[in-house]
Amino acid sequence: MQSQSSPAAVGTENVFQVENTGYYYGSNLAVRNVNLGIPGNKITAFIGPSGCGKSTVLRCFNRLNDLIPSAHIKGRITYHGVDLYSSDVDPTELRRRIGMVFQKPNPFPKSIYENIAFGARINGYKGNMDELVERSLRGSALWDEVKDKLKESGLSLSGGQQQRLCIARAIAIEPEVLLMDEPCSALDPISTLRIEDLMQELKEQYTIIIVTHNMQQASRVSDMTAFFNAEATDKGGKVGYLVEYDKTTKIFQNPAQEATQEYVTGRFG
Amino acid sequence: MTATNPDTASRLPGAETSNFEPNLAKRYQYDKIFKTLSWIATFSGLVVLAFLIIDVLIDGLPALSLSFITSPPSRNPAQAGIWPPLVGTVYLLIITALVAFPIGVGSGIFLEEFAKDNLFAKIVEINIGNLAAVPSIIYGMLGLFAFARLMQPLTGGRSVLSGGLTLALLILPVIIVATREALRAVPDSLRMAGMALGSTRWQTVRAHVLPQALPGIMTGTILALSRAIGETAPLIVVGAVAFIPFAPAFSVEGLQSKFTAMPIQIFNWISRPQEDFHTIAAGAIIVLMVVLLIMNTFAIVVRNRFQRSR
Numbered sequence: 168m169q170s171q172s173s174p175a176a177v178g179t180e181n182v183f184q185v186e187n188t189g190y191y192y193g194s195n196l197a198v199r200n201v202n203l204g205i206p207g208n209k210i211t212a213f214i215g216p217s218g219c220g221k222s223t224v225l226r227c228f229n230r231l232n233d234l235i236p237s238a239h240i241k242g243r244i245t246y247h248g249v250d251l252y253s254s255d256v257d258p259t260e261l262r263r264r265i266g267m268v269f270q271k272p273n274p275f276p277k278s279i280y281e282n283i284a285f286g287a288r289i290n291g292y293k294g295n296m297d298e299l300v301e302r303s304l305r306g307s308a309l310w311d312e313v314k315d316k317l318k319e320s321g322l323s324l325s326g327g328q329q330q331r332l333c334i335a336r337a338i339a340i341e342p343e344v345l346l347m348d349e350p351c352s353a354l355d356p357i358s359t360l361r362i363e364d365l366m367q368e369l370k371e372q373y374t375i376i377i378v379t380h381n382m383q384q385a386s387r388v389s390d391m392t393a394f395f396n397a398e399a400t401d402k403g404g405k406v407g408y409l410v411e412y413d414k415t416t417k418i419f420q421n422p423a424q425e426a427t428q429e430y431v432t433g434r435f436g
Numbered sequence: 437m438t439a440t441n442p443d444t445a446s447r448l449p450g451a452e453t454s455n456f457e458p459n460l461a462k463r464y465q466y467d468k469i470f471k472t473l474s475w476i477a478t479f480s481g482l483v484v485l486a487f488l489i490i491d492v493l494i495d496g497l498p499a500l501s502l503s504f505i506t507s508p509p510s511r512n513p514a515q516a517g518i519w520p521p522l523v524g525t526v527y528l529l530i531i532t533a534l535v536a537f538p539i540g541v542g543s544g545i546f547l548e549e550f551a552k553d554n555l556f557a558k559i560v561e562i563n564i565g566n567l568a569a570v571p572s573i574i575y576g577m578l579g580l581f582a583f584a585r586l587m588q589p590l591t592g593g594r595s596v597l598s599g600g601l602t603l604a605l606l607i608l609p610v611i612i613v614a615t616r617e618a619l620r621a622v623p624d625s626l627r628m629a630g631m632a633l634g635s636t637r638w639q640t641v642r643a644h645v646l647p648q649a650l651p652g653i654m655t656g657t658i659l660a661l662s663r664a665i666g667e668t669a670p671l672i673v674v675g676a677v678a679f680i681p682f683a684p685a686f687s688v689e690g691l692q693s694k695f696t697a698m699p700i701q702i703f704n705w706i707s708r709p710q711e712d713f714h715t716i717a718a719g720a721i722i723v724l725m726v727v728l729l730i731m732n733t734f735a736i737v738v739r740n741r742f743q744r745s746r
Contacts, residue, residue: 231632236553263634273625275644285643286633333629340633 182207182344182374183228188242190223190407192235196400197223198407201242203393205344210366210375212385212415215395215430220407221378224395225346227251228376229265230258263290266337266373270349272329274321274336279304279313282321282332286340299339307335308365327358334365338373345369347377351384363388382431385415392418394427492725496718504719508681509701513712518720521701523683524596524676525665525727527690528697531600532607532664537657540608544615544653549641568609575606576673584674592692594675596684599695602674603667607660614656618649651739658735662728668699676700698724 181204190198198220205211205228213221223232230251232238244251251261263286274282283300292299300317304310309331313324321332330350337345347366351359366375366388379385385392393412397405411418411427422428429435507517551557579602584594591597622645630640676696684690698720705717 229632231628234628234631259634259636261634262632267628267632269625269628269632271625273623273629275626275629276648277644285630286635289633289635289639289643336629336633 180207181205182247184243184245184248185224186243186245188227188240188244190220190227190232191237191239191241193237195404196406198395198409201409203409203412205374205376206391207374208370208372209390210370210377210388211391211393212389213376213378213393213395214380214382214385215407215410216397216435217380218405218407219395219397221395222348223407225348225376225378228344228346229262229267231262231267233258263340264342265344265346266340266342267346268330268333268337268348268350271353272326272333274324274329274332276320276322278318279321279324279332280317283336283339286336290340292340303335303339304332306338306369307331308361308368309335325358327354327361330354330358330362331365334362334369338369342373344374344376347375349378349380352380359384382419382433386419386431389415391415394418394422394424394430396426396430489725492718492721495715496720496722499716499719500722504716505723508683509679513710513716516705516713516716518698518701518716518723520680520683521696521698521720522723522727524599524695525698525724527596527684527695528600528603528671529661529665529731531597531691532603533657533661535601535604536607536611536660539604540611540657541615541653543608544612544619545641545646547612548616548619549637549645564609564612568613571669572606572667573669573673575602576670578602579605579670579674594677594694595692596695597691599671599674599676599697602670603664606667606670607664610660610663611653611657614660615649615653618652618656619645621652622648647742650742654735654739654742658732662732665724665728665731666699668697668703671697671700679704698727 183205185201185203185205188201189196190201201224213225215221223238226232227240227244228246228251232240240252246261246265249256275285277285280300283303284296287296287299301310301314304313309328312328313319313332316323321329324332330353334345334350351362354362363384366377369375377385377389391412392415394410395407396410397407400406411422411424413423417423418427419431422431504517505522506519507515508520509518510516547557547560551560579598580594583591583598583601587598591601626644626648627640630644631637635643675694677694680694680696684693684695702717702720702724705713705720708714
């Protein structure tokens with residue numbers, strides 16, 4: 168774990184490096200000119216008011232925004248120095264390396280076992296499937312609760328369990344990065360705490376980027392925090408931008424920008 | 437109903453000083469009126485249906501017997517049966533289903549899951565919508581030209597195969613639309629989940645989207661097939677004959693042979709002046725309804741099995 172004072176300046180050690188990147192839907196600029204580096208084996212939180220483009224930025228790390236026909240970027244996002252959007256990067260292969268957990272738990276309407284085995288199978292997993300299922304469920308702290316009902320539908324679980332099943336499903340394909348898009352916003356406080364504890368364990372092995380509306384959550388779990396904000400454009404739309412990116416303690420205790428200060432103290436947003 | 441009484445409602449504390457005038461009596465009145473109207477709508481449909489069924493049963497039940505089902509039509513109503521048209525109808529249904537289901541579901545999947553949202557897709561979409569509204573007799577003329585004439589070496593001309601292909605064309609738009617609707621009802625979060633695990637589009641569709649959509653697709657297909665089973669006009673144009681003594685054999689030659697279908701036979705019998713033919717026509721209608729019923733039951737059982745396995 169390297170200790171860097173100014174993370175944006177450190178380039179080579181980072182898993183992701185976003186350089187002067189604008190995010191577009193059609194001809195509309197959604198988020199302008201983002202520059203940041205995501206350090207490995209840390210939790211990076213994206214915070215900011217609704218509509219500031221946090222999720223858009225997140226979804227470009229695994230190129231899930233490719234599925235929206237009009238979405239595209241201008242600029243450069245690198246993953247270990249490789250341009251994510253260059254023609255020789257295959258998004259399907261990329262998505263195995265960069266897992267994702269969504270806002271609403273979305274397990275497949277299949278058995279718990281199948282939920283985890285699916286990703287492994289389609290990606291040509293060569294090992295023992297039963298062991299992988301157990302390892303993944305242990306990894307997401309769900310094993311003890313479901314080990315006797317692996318054949319039951321993933322939808323029979325509670326919301327918090329479903330979300331941990333989704334985490335198990337994501338880590339089953341051995342990614343390097345986990346993208347989490349407001350993973351706790353549909354969960355009760357106890358389930359939320361369990362997921363947050365889990366994230367602390369997971370960051371030993373994975374680099375985590377989490378989008379959250381919950382500032383307490385960001386300050387509790389993350390090492391780095393990026394604060395996004397949005398401003399109105401002349402055309403009546405909204406464009407998001409990165410206000411400040413620094414260590415979480417700095418963002419929450421002594422931010423450089425006025426807007427950050429106002430947001431983290433709850434005076435707007 | 438004490439709740440409908442405005443006096444009772446106003447007994448709640450503070451009602452006199454309220455800025456609202458609930459006018460409950462009138463609102464409940466409208467409730468009642470609409471409930472009655474919708475009940476009448478439902479009931480009138482049921483009455484007509486029941487009347488139809490009872491009438492047909494009274495007329496047709498005496499004609500029903502095993503020999504009625506197994507013998508060919510005859511000039512003598514007492515000996516006439518419906519075996520050839522019954523086989524013809526079953527044959528048509530099988531051909532129609534085998535052709536229309538894969539093509540319809542396939543194009544539905546393509547349009548909904550794979551096609552880019554461009555001008556081409558929009559043109560195709562509008563065309564399919566229009567095709568669903570084209571009168572069935574036009575399909576008959578298309579079938580006559582394309583299948584019975586152009587493809588005669590393959591289909592044997594005015595054969596059961598030509599008829600089945602024509603009916604398949606007829607219900608294709610309905611199946612495509614039903615497939616698209618069913619696919620659209622599957623939440624996008626499922627596709628996202630699949631794609632985010634590094635599966636390809638087809639893997640996502642195959643493993644997660646299609647199983648969810650299948651019950652809806654099945655329902656649409658069954659409704660379309662039920663419509664096809666009752667079609668007469670396109671079959672007459674393609675060249676179903678009113679009287680054939682033998683059922684098409686279950687072979688390639690059978691596929692290319694002349695045929696008739698139940699609706700045509702029924703139409704033929706009803707248009708004759710003799711009373712006895714009307715009776716056996718009613719008998720044939722009962723058989724047709726039973727075939728429909730069996731088909732729908734089968735389809736519902738299959739659909740429920742899919743739903744349960746989720």
